[in-house]
Amino acid sequence: MATLCKNCSHALVFDPVSQMMVCSSCGSSFMPEEVESEAKKYRQDLKAEEASEVYNSNEEEFMDCYVYSCSECGGEIIINGTEASTTCVFCGNPNVVFSRIARQKQPEFIMPFRITKESAVKLARDTIKKGFFVPRAIKKFSIDCCRGIYLPYWIVNATYYDTMVLEGRVSEGKKRVTRYFGRTGHLKFKDLPVDASKAISDDSSSKLEPFDLGHMKAFDEDFLAGFYSNVSDVTYSDVRKAACERGKEFFADAAKKDIDALEPKVVESYPSIDVDTDMKYAMFPAWFITFRYKDKPHTILVNGDTGKVVCALPWKKVLFVIMFIATAITAAVLSFFIFKGLLTSMFASGRELKKGDLRILLFIIVGISTLISTGIAKVKRVMKNIRLTQDKAMFNFTKKRQG
Amino acid sequence: MINFFAGLFALAFGFGLAFWICGTELDKSNNIGDSRGDGSAYKAEATFTSKCDRMEQSAYRTFVQQNIIDNVATNGPAGQEQVRRLTEEERRKKAEAEKKSNVPKGAFVSKNTSAASDTYDMPDWEKRVGDQFIDTSL
Numbered sequence A: 001m002a003t004l005c006k007n008c009s010h011a012l013v014f015d016p017v018s019q020m021m022v023c024s025s026c027g028s029s030f031m032p033e034e035v036e037s038e039a040k041k042y043r044q045d046l047k048a049e050e051a052s053e054v055y056n057s058n059e060e061e062f063m064d065c066y067v068y069s070c071s072e073c074g075g076e077i078i079i080n081g082t083e084a085s086t087t088c089v090f091c092g093n094p095n096v097v098f099s100r101i102a103r104q105k106q107p108e109f110i111m112p113f114r115i116t117k118e119s120a121v122k123l124a125r126d127t128i129k130k131g132f133f134v135p136r137a138i139k140k141f142s143i144d145c146c147r148g149i150y151l152p153y154w155i156v157n158a159t160y161y162d163t164m165v166l167e168g169r170v171s172e173g174k175k176r177v178t179r180y181f182g183r184t185g186h187l188k189f190k191d192l193p194v195d196a197s198k199a200i201s202d203d204s205s206s207k208l209e210p211f212d213l214g215h216m217k218a219f220d221e222d223f224l225a226g227f228y229s230n231v232s233d234v235t236y237s238d239v240r241k242a243a244c245e246r247g248k249e250f251f252a253d254a255a256k257k258d259i260d261a262l263e264p265k266v267v268e269s270y271p272s273i274d275v276d277t278d279m280k281y282a283m284f285p286a287w288f289i290t291f292r293y294k295d296k297p298h299t300i301l302v303n304g305d306t307g308k309v310v311c312a313l314p315w316k317k318v319l320f321v322i323m324f325i326a327t328a329i330t331a332a333v334l335s336f337f338i339f340k341g342l343l344t345s346m347f348a349s350g351r352e353l354k355k356g357d358l359r360i361l362l363f364i365i366v367g368i369s370t371l372i373s374t375g376i377a378k379v380k381r382v383m384k385n386i387r388l389t390q391d392k393a394m395f396n397f398t399k400k401r402q403g
Numbered sequence B: 001m002i003n004f005f006a007g008l009f010a011l012a013f014g015f016g017l018a019f020w021i022c023g024t025e026l027d028k029s030n031n032i033g034d035s036r037g038d039g040s041a042y043k044a045e046a047t048f049t050s051k052c053d054r055m056e057q058s059a060y061r062t063f064v065q066q067n068i069i070d071n072v073a074t075n076g077p078a079g080q081e082q083v084r085r086l087t088e089e090e091r092r093k094k095a096e097a098e099k100k101s102n103v104p105k106g107a108f109v110s111k112n113t114s115a116a117s118d119t120y121d122m123p124d125w126e127k128r129v130g131d132q133f134i135d136t137s138l
Helices: A038-044 A117-129 A202-206 A236-258 A317-346 A355-389 A392-399 B002-030 B057-067 B088-100 B124-132
Strands: A012-015 A020-023 A065-069 A076-080 A083-087 A094-096 A145-172 A175-195 A228-230 A262-269 A272-275 A280-293 A296-303 A309-312 B045-055
Touching: A076 A083, A117 A145, A117 A280, A117 A296, A117 A309, A145 A236, A145 A392, A145 B057, A175 A202, A175 A236, A175 A262, A175 B057, A202 A236, A236 A262, A236 A272, A236 B045, A262 B057, A280 A392, A296 A355, A296 A392, A309 A355, A317 A355, A317 B002, A355 B002, B045 B057
Parallel strands: A145 A228
Antiparallel strands: A012 A020, A065 A076, A083 A094, A083 A228, A145 A175, A145 A262, A145 A272, A145 A280, A175 B045, A280 A296, A296 A309
């Protein structure tokens, strides 16, 4: 049910710019915290019918779906079990169905949208336009849909424990050798947001960070008006696993800083975590912009608070290959003369090969292999993130919403 | 022979540099917003209780065996239970339990450095413990 304007009874919508509830009909605006509406009381008793019962069907598309009536036009609203607010497909008015969920499951905090739909699209377009390898068709993408969705997060305090072994290269005399470093200890961290929705991957949602927790407000259903939202559907085990992964990252960073070695790498780790069960439940804003390129779905995420854009896009392969070959040939030709000079001086007739010469050759070989492996690692990372952007589950998470 | 090896090195270097330049440029151009909050954003402070540096491969197993921390038993609900907010009652009980167990480890150093003050600045935890163990038999 929508919260209605006191002056004209039109549905109010939350405006990210003014941070007020705005009536598009008469132009009145109200502070969300101050709106005392019948809607909030009405939502407490809101009853939903299971879609499978309404349609007398056991088809998969009706599983975990509920049917409501739009408070404005009486139209049918179908939402799944984790959605808390949506838009009526018939009249376009916002509908919040939050209070069907037990109060204990309601968030304590909400970070209201500060970025408007138009700004989110502009930010995404401006960022993509700067990409040298981004195909022209993507730079001018036509939006499939753009939805503002409040994502559920648990804000976690935890203590992470680990016994970690790292390897690194150290100097011993004139040699460089691999040695191992052991670190045991604990690491406390505070206010880590852990994604509480199974529908989108932690890899994608964590890239929306950082969130400024100072922008959080006490939860009020009216902030949801005009946006979509999901409620938490994760288990304690999911949260512990996600917090443990982040804890391991932080612990490894701290351990790497603590040891005196080159190229430190974690070899073994025996982690455990104690998560404070008194977690804070909050909703954070994100814009999901979807488009299709070469028949593949793509989803761009924009942090609804800071405007950070998250996506990885396919690249112009021909341009990449041309640039790669041109760079390789130029560098090869230029370096040929340098290497020729170097080798000639090393293998000059009557001169014995010195230890220093061998060290130079070894340095060149290690340098070349480092360049190749770093370059390949970067390309692989881009490809992995492209798969996340093209994730069908995330595309459907955005697309399969009413309105 | 020298020309052959110089050519080989030059080719490998050319490909290596091309991989690095193109990979970096591709990462910058097409991989947008690929970062997340680091430890400092979440006030992560590591405390190392045991350290061992420059071990041989054979020695690090011993380090692991000596220092491995058993899985920490959490008071939290079972893993497959859906996460929920604690009720006010649960929060109150939890806070009380934490207060009771909040006895500092190690020696307590009194802040009362002035003998003239004639008062003993009993720390909070001592007051709480005292409340529980008042000997009423006297």
